[in-house]
Amino acid sequence: MEASATTAGAGAATALPTWRANAATIGALISRAKNELLRVPGAAIPGVLAPTIFFLGLNGVFGALTHLQGFTTGNYESFIVPVSMLQGAGFTGAAAGVNLARDIEQGWLDRLLVSPAPRWVLLAGTVLAASARALIPATFVFGMALALGAGWPGIDGLLVTYSMVAAMAAVAACWGSMLALHFKSQSAAPLMQAGTMALILTTTAYAPLALLQGWLQDIAWINPVTQVVDAARQGFVGGVTWAGTWPGIVALLGMLTFLGALALREMRRTAV
Amino acid sequence: MNSLATNLRVVRALGMRSIRQTFRRPQLMAPIIVFPTLLLAIQTGGAGSAINLPGFPPVQSFLQFMLAGAMMQSLMLAGNSGGIALAVDIEMGFTDRLFAAPISRFTIVLGRLAGTAALGLFAALWFLAIGLIFGAEIESGVPGALIAIALVTTCALAVGGIGAAIALRTGSASVVQGLFPLVLVVLFISTAFFPQDLMIEPAKTIAEYNPLSFVVDGIRDPMISGISGSETLDAVLAIAGIAALGLVLSARALRHRVRTG
Numbered sequence: 001m002e003a004s005a006t007t008a009g010a011g012a013a014t015a016l017p018t019w020r021a022n023a024a025t026i027g028a029l030i031s032r033a034k035n036e037l038l039r040v041p042g043a044a045i046p047g048v049l050a051p052t053i054f055f056l057g058l059n060g061v062f063g064a065l066t067h068l069q070g071f072t073t074g075n076y077e078s079f080i081v082p083v084s085m086l087q088g089a090g091f092t093g094a095a096a097g098v099n100l101a102r103d104i105e106q107g108w109l110d111r112l113l114v115s116p117a118p119r120w121v122l123l124a125g126t127v128l129a130a131s132a133r134a135l136i137p138a139t140f141v142f143g144m145a146l147a148l149g150a151g152w153p154g155i156d157g158l159l160v161t162y163s164m165v166a167a168m169a170a171v172a173a174c175w176g177s178m179l180a181l182h183f184k185s186q187s188a189a190p191l192m193q194a195g196t197m198a199l200i201l202t203t204t205a206y207a208p209l210a211l212l213q214g215w216l217q218d219i220a221w222i223n224p225v226t227q228v229v230d231a232a233r234q235g236f237v238g239g240v241t242w243a244g245t246w247p248g249i250v251a252l253l254g255m256l257t258f259l260g261a262l263a264l265r266e267m268r269r270t271a272v
Numbered sequence: 273m274n275s276l277a278t279n280l281r282v283v284r285a286l287g288m289r290s291i292r293q294t295f296r297r298p299q300l301m302a303p304i305i306v307f308p309t310l311l312l313a314i315q316t317g318g319a320g321s322a323i324n325l326p327g328f329p330p331v332q333s334f335l336q337f338m339l340a341g342a343m344m345q346s347l348m349l350a351g352n353s354g355g356i357a358l359a360v361d362i363e364m365g366f367t368d369r370l371f372a373a374p375i376s377r378f379t380i381v382l383g384r385l386a387g388t389a390a391l392g393l394f395a396a397l398w399f400l401a402i403g404l405i406f407g408a409e410i411e412s413g414v415p416g417a418l419i420a421i422a423l424v425t426t427c428a429l430a431v432g433g434i435g436a437a438i439a440l441r442t443g444s445a446s447v448v449q450g451l452f453p454l455v456l457v458v459l460f461i462s463t464a465f466f467p468q469d470l471m472i473e474p475a476k477t478i479a480e481y482n483p484l485s486f487v488v489d490g491i492r493d494p495m496i497s498g499i500s501g502s503e504t505l506d507a508v509l510a511i512a513g514i515a516a517l518g519l520v521l522s523a524r525a526l527r528h529r530v531r532t533g
Contacts, residue, residue, distance in 0.1 A: 057459075059472065060471055060472050061475065062466065064466075064470040065325075191302075194310060197310065201311075212320075213321075
């Protein structure tokens, strides 16, 4: 009796406020993702390689598009680099979904679900880890683009691009997590990757809106990621303005809210 | 029953198994059909204005030009997926059981390649159908379409040989899967997606000598203009070269696999 009172007293003395406990759990999940990367550095290679290949490939193949009348810049490297950085974010987010599916298959998520941590905290850990991790391929592609002749976007342009990349990775991670929680299998990986790829490329990725074919022009016009691509591209093809930035922020917030809510719904439906 | 008939039956059975495996697993089917179709749609819509560039070959539409590139991408990924599936068979011990059976060891590889060739055929038909549905015409008509189908199918077989060789040599599905980005690299430095004259250096120079450029030009030619003997011959020779390379590498890898187990 005395021993249990002592234990209870010690527990009360060391209990963290809820918000701090949640923050600690999110931090632990981010650390776990970081450790995975440090212990198996090769795991980061596909995420870096894919956007780099797309950047080099698209630039080598479609570089002549800048000669078309109505193209907004004469430098295709500058035009395409933010798209490749966002693609890296998309692949990283999708990879977060694949990793979550692996955790489900191996029973790791079950252990997290029986912990007192709220479901949204578990999701936030996965999503924020993807946001941080997306900066690796983005930085690699950006460095390569500068070496190949892309224009310097300015500090403000770079900050906007990196913010868009981190937030886009969070959106993609919500999408990947939702599918992972729904299908509970790594077999859903192609759907996660194809979804983010389609979302990012059915925008003004290849050419300005006026030069897209009719059907893609219509899709790009309603696709919220077009606003994100345009905002991330500002510094590379001109100057950064608030008018060019806020639509991207609104689009990202909207997608995060929508996909985050769907992912959370799937997380809540996941029983132990 | 003579041994040739037996071997053909084994090739057919393993080929059918390979096709069924691909259609049953979405993760194997997606790279072969979904990704190339998605990329075809996006590139056609995104870079379609390119046909107005000076120096672009006369085509009815960018879709008509891109069909050959999409088929090429699909067949390359079919070869890669075939390699992954063979490596999975090795990892699971299925190949060992086949090695112990009284059949020629080459039939094990040929069975897988037959499946890959069938997927190449499916890809050719799929993209021809997409092209026709969305208004692309095959300029040289049915004979041109048949040439394109034959080139895509045989090239899938040839590329599959290289995938099989890597699978046999490494016995690891993740290693073969790791070649996926390489497939895209090789495609980007060929004329799969754009005319060589309009590409940017160094891709332009590399594309000139890339064997895949010869194959893709051979597939594209009957679609956008007419049947040209020299383009078709170049494509056949390039496919023969890739097939010979795949055959030599597969034979060596098979010997290595049988020796080391």
